[in-house]
Amino acid sequence: MSASTSLKLAMRRLWSDHVVYTRCYIISAIAALQDAQATATRLLKNQEDIGNAIVPFYGQEAGKKLTELLQEHIKIAVELVAAAKTGDQAKFGEADKRWTENANQIAAFLLGANPNWPKKDVTDLLSLHLKITKEEAVARLTGKWEEDIQKFDEIYTEIMVLADALSDGIVKQFPDKFK
Numbered sequence: 001m002s003a004s005t006s007l008k009l010a011m012r013r014l015w016s017d018h019v020v021y022t023r024c025y026i027i028s029a030i031a032a033l034q035d036a037q038a039t040a041t042r043l044l045k046n047q048e049d050i051g052n053a054i055v056p057f058y059g060q061e062a063g064k065k066l067t068e069l070l071q072e073h074i075k076i077a078v079e080l081v082a083a084a085k086t087g088d089q090a091k092f093g094e095a096d097k098r099w100t101e102n103a104n105q106i107a108a109f110l111l112g113a114n115p116n117w118p119k120k121d122v123t124d125l126l127s128l129h130l131k132i133t134k135e136e137a138v139a140r141l142t143g144k145w146e147e148d149i150q151k152f153d154e155i156y157t158e159i160m161v162l163a164d165a166l167s168d169g170i171v172k173q174f175p176d177k178f179k
Contacts, residue, residue, distance in 0.1 A: 004178045008167040014053055015163035017046045019155050022077065026137050029081045040078055047071045057170055057177070058113050069106045076102055077133070084141055096134070103130055116169040125162045132158060 001009075021043040028036035051067030076099045083092035103126040110122050136151035171178050 004171045011163040011167040015159045019159045114169045116172040
């Protein structure tokens with residue numbers, strides 16, 4: 001298997017884990033299942049794994065920074081789910097604003113690291129990720145099961161596009177590492 005294919009598969013696995021564990025957390029938190037905290041912990045570990053995946057290309061500090069940004073993304077998502085579950089619109093609105101700001105910080109970080117990631121693509125994909133994740137959580141919270149499943153399918157497709165864009169950009173930026 002080529003190095004570029006290995007990278008693409010690794011990125012797809014990491015980002016699919018991101019949306020799968022996010023979904024597991026949404027389900028567990030909304031249903032008040034006992035595994036909600038364990039799921040959140042695993043989800044935070046996934047963000048560390050994603051950060052570590054860029055270390056060979058961008059260095060330890062960049063990996064640490066991406067991990068921090070992505071873990072903040074998850075912590076805010078946990079707050080959003082809690083606010084939605086209790087119907088606290090003020091807390092939801094405040095957390096949603098911070099979630100958008102965090103997505104913008106993630107986009108800025110990625111765009112600063114690699115000029116091969118088109119700004120519009122990165123920002124649009126991250127914005128879409130937030131939008132569909134919120135729609136998934138609301139559908140789950142309101143018992144719209146078919147919509148909940150449909151939204152997860154959309155998120156999964158969207159995150160594969162993001163994973164592929166990220167891996168393609170890395171290969172383009174570091175062609176010597178993929179010969």
